[in-house]
Amino acid sequence: MSNTASNSFISRCAKSRSFVIGGTITGFLLVCAIVSLFWTPGTVYDIVIKDRFLTPSADHLLGTDQFGRDVLSMLMTGTQNSITVGIVAVSIGLFAGVGLGLLAAARKGWTEELIMRLSDFSFAFPAILSAIMITAILGPGGVNSIIAIGIYNIPVFARLTRGSANAIWAREYVMAARASGKNKLSITLEHVLPNILSIIIVQATIQFALAILAEAALSYLGLGTQPPHPSWGRMLNEAQTLMFLHPMQAVYPGAAIALAVFGLNLLGDGLRDILDPRLSRKR
């Protein structure tokens, strides 16, 4: 019985083109990040001036940058940075946001009103601008930019959670559970959370992609990851001044960001098709 259920789940995964392509890209980036922890084809942290701006060769598949660092190795190591940012920023948003959303749906009344007004209000501040202000308070740096992005994720998850949780609270079986005297916490954990999990997972992949974009933008502005840690946004920033002479330096890191975001978005789409067929039909 459970065997056939899991079989159909796997076959549904395999059937969704978005899921397969998105999953492959995401998996590939994950492998790059892990491999780069132990091995990279060239040097990332050492400056070798004599090797500046080498054109692609067998030694340096994508050439070298203005400090003689191997571009491919930098890109691979940059994956670590983006994935870390994504995981941490989404986790912050996920824990705080889902918690607040569940609370709002369970408590209703002024708690809900307060949480919703606060999150409404935060949407008046453009995302990057908030992140810039937050990094301005905390000072530029990788960790601070992650926190800034994470904080911005909180209202996104809070809204989504509250909306979907409210729908579950209105279902008959939840009412039945309430009538039988179960308290709100156990209803939330037993009925509400499991039922909205798929929607939250889908949103998490999308926010993951947005976090990577936001971190790249902050690093590009010089507010995020600081040298010498390789970061795609940072690489783009350094390449911009060389745009006229060495345009390819600017092409690679941006392509890496685009690939990661593309993969995650597709993965999110695919997951939505698989986890919630009802939602995907509506799109």
Add this chain to the structure above:
Amino acid sequence: MTLLTVNNLNVNLQTASGPARAVRDLNLTLEKGQTLGIVGESGCGKSMTALALMGLLPENATTEGSILLNGENLLEKSERELCTIRGNRMAMIFQEPMTSLNPVHTVGRQVMEPLRLHKRLSKAEAFEQAIRLLDRVGIPNPEERIYNYPHQLSGGQRQRVMIALALSCSPDILIADEPTTALDVTIQDQILELIQTLVAEEGMSLVLISHDLGVIAENTEKVVVMYGGTVVESGSTEQIFSQLTHPYTQGLFAAMPKLGLGRKGRLTTIPGTVPDLVNLPKGCTFTDRCPLATDICRNTPPPRSELGPHHQVLCHHLEQAIEARSRELYT
């Protein structure tokens, strides 16, 4: 000439699990001014038949056979030609009055639209005509109501607006697909009576679709009973109700709430569920639910028998079915 003739109509719907045969070998005729009822459980293909007549089937549908309106085959007409027929010579009322009107346009604008389109009336003429139509379908204060949006009207009033809209160009045929299913019982009778009166006054033909044998019995001259996408029994209302024949028709009748029995009269239902339209059984589709079924039913399509003039039944066990009328087939 017969106004409408449907010959061997087949509608296949492409679905994820294969082609579903929503309508199979369906035959109908409708004379000018005649009223025809189509009855059957939900999912038996009534709406698909109606939509096929209108040329409004979903995109995943393919059709075979012919639908002749005054001798012209609608299935061979171009979309452009069909647009001059829909709403003009053939009009339709839908089941859901709550969602069948556009929420962002006034009812006046929606009633005026076919008049402007088919009759080429000026705005002022169409406006006048729309007020007259709304008045005729029993909307009080049509001069004011014409500016209302659908959400400002009740379900019954919305269905009246739908009727006004369908009648606006005096079509030859009005198709009403469960026009009262979504309404309160008291409103239901009013709406059916309104349809009756207007159809009679205009000399229109009516195709009334319902899952309720009672509604059909009171409002139409001819009946076709559909099961699993095809007609299992057809004839005049008189014939069908006086000589309930097909085991399925008998079942529908048994499932009808009967006046006077009160709470003690138990409602019987036909056991089982409608057949899977993707994998239809080889023989009679009613086999699995039929109290009279034998092996032959399962494997051979039932023959068509004439019980009287125009009274046709598709059943392997005609004699037993006729004999069963006197006792209760379903308990």
Add this chain to the structure above:
Amino acid sequence: MSVFFAKRFLTLLATLVGASVVIFTVMEILPGDPALVILGVDASEDAIQALTKELGLDKSAVERYFGWIFGLLQGELGNSYAYKVPVWELVEGALKITVPLAIMSMILSVTLALVIGLYAAANHNKTSDITLMGFSQLGISVPNFWLAVLLIIFFAVNLRWLPPGGFPGWEAGFWACFKALLLPAIALATVQGAILARITRSSVLEVYREDYVRTARAKGLSRRATLWLHVLRNAMIPVLTVMGLQFANLLAGTVVIENVFHLPGLGSTVLKAINNRDTIVVENVVLMLAGMVVVTNFVVDLLYAVIDPRLKAHDL
């Protein structure tokens, strides 16, 4: 209608007041003493004290907040700490770049979205639809500042059609300014337009399944007429919502894009002011940006009421 209007207007005011408090508080927490930043680390204690007094920074936070707000109500933005000139002078030129840029990219992205979204919906599941949606998926993934760099490399460096950056000033004439803003506007509009195109498409497809669309077809309207007369207006409701939300992203995007194209707009102004701890400039500019977002969403709410008659009834 008037109740609806009044309600929304009150929300707008409340949001602006809230925004001003948050911005002010953030700037209070922001480490770094403006006087110290202006005078440099080796300035004498006395000089710093004097400057602090001169800038009015010795007053309490509450006093300074209300001073700022009452100034704003009288149209006074105050004086920049770093440059000693009225803030308005610093901001005026920046506004004349950022506002046209935002409007230009909004128009571009909405046009792009409607054309692509409607075309794809009309050709649902055909090759053109699938291709367009594939491209829009790509468009969503591209970071706008990278797209900006690519546009510069291609159109400014290789083709030399458009300037790679900078702004000639409106004295140089409309055409020169338009050319300077065109690439930044495209960079901003592409991503937003791609998202909006997908929303438009799915919204149109969803409305196509509504019963009243079938009614319209049953009246004898052609597919095309149904799309224009019955589908479009209903489909615009969610599109409008997203448009309003996107405007905030668009403004935020200008901060980054102005940096790529070296445009002295609001984004550059605010980044520079943060570095200079020119608190009062930051406060005013961020409040302006938040104000634009709030006003845009107010307008969107009003447009809702125009499109959807059900809203008025609900809110009355």
